[in-house]
Amino acid sequence: MPRFDYGASVVPSQSRLVLIGLDAADRGFIARHPGLMPNVSRILADGDVGDLAAEALPGAVWPSFCTGSRPPDHGIYHHMQWDPGRMSIRRMSGDWLPSRPFWRDLGERGVRVTAFDVPFVFPGASRDVLEVMNWGTHDNIADYWANDEAIGRRIRREFGLSPMGFEITVDKTRAQLEGYRDGMIAGATAKGRLATWLMRERPWDVFITTFGETHRGGHTLWPYADAGDDDPTPPRALEQVYRAVDDAVGAIVREAGEEADVVLFALHGMGPNSSQSHLTSTFMRRAVARFNGEPLPADAGDVPGIFRTLRRVLPGQLQLAVAHAVPRSVRDRVVAREIGGGYVWRETLGFCMHGDLAGYLRLNLAGRERDGILTDERAAALRTFLRSELEALTIDGGRSPVHRVSFPAQDWAGARSHLLPDVLVEWDPDLSPVDAIHSPTLGTIRTRMATGRGGNHLFNGFYAHRGPRQGRAPGPRHIAEVGAYAAALT
Numbered sequence: 001m002p003r004f005d006y007g008a009s010v011v012p013s014q015s016r017l018v019l020i021g022l023d024a025a026d027r028g029f030i031a032r033h034p035g036l037m038p039n040v041s042r043i044l045a046d047g048d049v050g051d052l053a054a055e056a057l058p059g060a061v062w063p064s065f066c067t068g069s070r071p072p073d074h075g076i077y078h079h080m081q082w083d084p085g086r087m088s089i090r091r092m093s094g095d096w097l098p099s100r101p102f103w104r105d106l107g108e109r110g111v112r113v114t115a116f117d118v119p120f121v122f123p124g125a126s127r128d129v130l131e132v133m134n135w136g137t138h139d140n141i142a143d144y145w146a147n148d149e150a151i152g153r154r155i156r157r158e159f160g161l162s163p164m165g166f167e168i169t170v171d172k173t174r175a176q177l178e179g180y181r182d183g184m185i186a187g188a189t190a191k192g193r194l195a196t197w198l199m200r201e202r203p204w205d206v207f208i209t210t211f212g213e214t215h216r217g218g219h220t221l222w223p224y225a226d227a228g229d230d231d232p233t234p235p236r237a238l239e240q241v242y243r244a245v246d247d248a249v250g251a252i253v254r255e256a257g258e259e260a261d262v263v264l265f266a267l268h269g270m271g272p273n274s275s276q277s278h279l280t281s282t283f284m285r286r287a288v289a290r291f292n293g294e295p296l297p298a299d300a301g302d303v304p305g306i307f308r309t310l311r312r313v314l315p316g317q318l319q320l321a322v323a324h325a326v327p328r329s330v331r332d333r334v335v336a337r338e339i340g341g342g343y344v345w346r347e348t349l350g351f352c353m354h355g356d357l358a359g360y361l362r363l364n365l366a367g368r369e370r371d372g373i374l375t376d377e378r379a380a381a382l383r384t385f386l387r388s389e390l391e392a393l394t395i396d397g398g399r400s401p402v403h404r405v406s407f408p409a410q411d412w413a414g415a416r417s418h419l420l421p422d423v424l425v426e427w428d429p430d431l432s433p434v435d436a437i438h439s440p441t442l443g444t445i446r447t448r449m450a451t452g453r454g455g456n457h458l459f460n461g462f463y464a465h466r467g468p469r470q471g472r473a474p475g476p477r478h479i480a481e482v483g484a485y486a487a488a489l490t
Contacts, residue, residue, distance in 0.1 A: 015468060016260045017489050019482075020249055021065075021210035023119065023138055024218050026269040027462050029242070036242055039250035043264045047466030050475045052482070054268055056426050057408075058357050058457045061267040062120040062139075064480040066101040072414025074099055076120065077421070079141045082353050082362055084369045084418070087345060089354060092141050094122025097416070102483030104129055106206060111490050114198055116209040117191070123147065130202055135194070136162025136187050138212035151201065159194050162187040167216055169356075169451040174232045180220050181237040184213040185244040192248025196255045206490060207256065211248065217241035218270030222455025225272045225432040233454055261467030261489060267479045273456040274429045276401050278449045279437050280359035281352040286442040287389045288349045291382055296442060345371035349382060350422070357456045359425030361386065368418055379422075383407055386423050393437050401437055403428045429458065 022040070030037055030044075054061050059078035060071040067074050075097050083090045090096065101121055103113045107129035114130045115121070119137045123145055132146040132155065144161055146152030164187030172180070188211060195209050221238040224231045253262055286296050343351060345364060353360040363379050366372040374382065387405045395401050408420040433449040461479055473488035 017206045018256045018260055019208040019263045022266045023210050023212045023215035024268055024270050025214035025266040037246035039246050043466045044464045047464040048470050049464045052461035052479045054459050054461055054479045061479055065267055065482055067099045068102050068480050068483045072412040072417035075416025075419040079139045087370050112204045113206045114204040116198055118210050136164050138215035140166045171450050172452045178234050184217050184241045188213045188244035188248050192251045195252050199255045211245045213241050213245050218455040219453045224454040261469045263465045265463040267461045269458040269460040270455045271458045273453050274427050274431050275357045275456050276427045277355050277359045278447050279445050282445045284352040284361055291385050360421035361423035363422045393439055395434050401428050401431055
């Protein structure tokens, strides 16, 4: 597939700062494919490079980066999460969980900032800052917006929206994955053109942008482990997406000029899918029943409900077609009913929440949930019980699928820690998804993963800084420190 020619820079070289996020790009994948990303590899080879730590909550990484704070402070861990005041799942929004990205503080200092397509950013007041968001991010938490209406309209007129579209987490055919691949390649190409257009359109001192194609590609185009000839993933598809992103990165770097500092970063990485979270809903219902002295559910363990039943029995291709035919609000209502529907809250001690990699369990705690019933003492006993039951799980062969069990809502101090999962289940990263787990007390739980994701997250983020201000400030160690590092360079 030919590479797009973005043309030469028309901006004079000057001392400026460019931050380029490669959303969930994996440094190991880049290293295993020499020559795949020459522009990125050049920055990695010539720059100051370091690892970035993060909490094991994939949906928290961009809010941590933007706000310079940790999950218990900003309270965001997923694009759709539990609202204890409503007793339902809802999509992230600025009116619910307001947050302020670090570059708005730079704008208050008189630093001219252009921020383009950074995930999990909500509209807000800003000075000397141009923001264009949700044009082509992986998460698609909200509709496209720009704080300069004239520029926003020009973008829609001249560039449209990203061809990458959105992801539906169901199994996909080879032809559908080829369509996903082509959309990501076209999206990266278009983003390179739009980013360089923005760099020329308005004066800037700091330019920030992110490529969601590496994230989407990692989930949907990572070959399935041990699938052999049954793997629907197009050969070398993820490499083609990475190559298109690298072309666009090169165009942005050239547009910035030789004297600009470039900070390239990924807040987390990607590898073969190791999630067993498709099994946690049944586990949670059986475990809570045992804790409460009730008979174990004889069926799959889901709370009865039409949306859960449809999700389980409808073919993935039909789910995919329906999801693409209805607006986001309808899809959100379906997810909310699938996760939170059917419960009788005065009888419910806890339940399983929506997640992709880790397992998220929530307790119906009195005084925190609107309809909570668990006392603090009984909640503590249930957390201990759940940890014991989780740590007793095995797969065929006797190996445990559980890597770590922790209690973020209780143990992580912060103003919004109460919004985080009560129980966080981290799975063994060296295991592929299984169809069955065994418990000495809960029996065998059988559910096949059907998310259409061959890849999932690793928490191995990195940064690389190349430019005249290399070494001026101590390098960041955690993803929440990247903004402070950028501020120190301005």
